[in-house]
Amino acid sequence: MIQITKDYIPVNKYSRAGLKLKAKRGIVMHYTASPGAPAKNISKYFASLAQQDSNKAVKGRYASAHFSVDRTSIYNSLPDDELAYHCGSATYTKEAIAKLETYPNNSTVGIEMCIEKDGSIHEDTFNNVVDLAVYLIRERGFPPVFFTHKEVVGWKECPLPWIKQPGEYERFKQAVHIKLNPLQEIAVTEDDDMNTVLNYAQWAWNELDQYIGDAYNDKVIEDWAWVEKVRKKKLTYGELLLLKVLIDERRRKKS
Known part of the structure; x- marks a missing residue:
């Protein structure tokens, strides 16, 4: 059974609007960009945004994600059926609009992956994220539709470890598929070599x-x-x- 720590942030202008999702159309993958920071700290950061002074001339920062995941824990910062500010609010890619509608925050759940001090995603974090994705699909009604943050907005290098190593993103999606369909072989396309017999010594x-x-x-x-x-x-x-x-x-x- 997946262990999730509920750490709901207060309803506020900047990180939890308290609005329900209009639909459940996909799961968006992010990374924290904070080397060594645990999931608990990420949740605390989202909560701290509520303390911004909206009367100041400085523009406030709007940011949050539903889940933050590290090697040993999963923190849930706001209900997965509520809107979070994790996809930005400006331009979106054509593919994102086609699958997630014109404002993806209204139809997606956001997952922040914590990174190690060297900037990598630890294998334990990877496995926890796979388990979380399976839970969201099986138990919470989200479809097995994945986007990276970059695939949603087109410009942001997020999650950077997977942008640098796209094979890890593919491995993640395959791992989720296998856990959802343990008795089925991985689907392959005509361009794949996955159905080729191993050429080993x-x-x-x-x-x-x-x-x-x-x-x-x-x-x-x-x-x-x-x-x-x-x-x-x-x-x-x-x-x-x-x-x-x-x-x-x-x-x-x-x-």
Whole structure:
């Protein structure tokens, strides 16, 4: 069961308008841009925006997200059926408007991913975000439609770790898909090589045989056909990715 800490910020002008979403059309991924800051601090920051003096000449900052996630915790700053200021308020991409309507804040839930001191997203944070996304889809009625902040607005390099390494964004979406559909293979397009049989040297097949065999012996996977596929050298790249996500996730839950 996913553990979420409710830390609702007060209704205020700058970070929680108290308005209900008009629809649930997607999930938008962000990063905190604050190396080493935990999820709790991000939630506190959103709450602090309520203290801005609206009478000053300086323009107030409007910002918030529903969830902040780090290696060990998930903080929920406002109800996921309320509007948060996480997608900006100026221009949006054509794709975002087509799927999320003209003001994406009205139809999306925002997730902030905390980063390590070196600017990376830790694997534990990654796994927590996958679990949160699955929860939002299964339990809270959001569709499996994902956008990065950059995909919504077109200009902001957010979440930066995934902009730099787009394969991590794809790995995230695939991991969510597998957890939602554990018995289905990953869908691939004509441009993918995911359905190509692995072109491994014998030593690599031996290592893979050990990896899959251990998982079968430990009852992490129950279908002997996977072992047979490896031994007959018929496993595809897509199947290997599917197996790795399943095995790693199930071992993580057992530990």
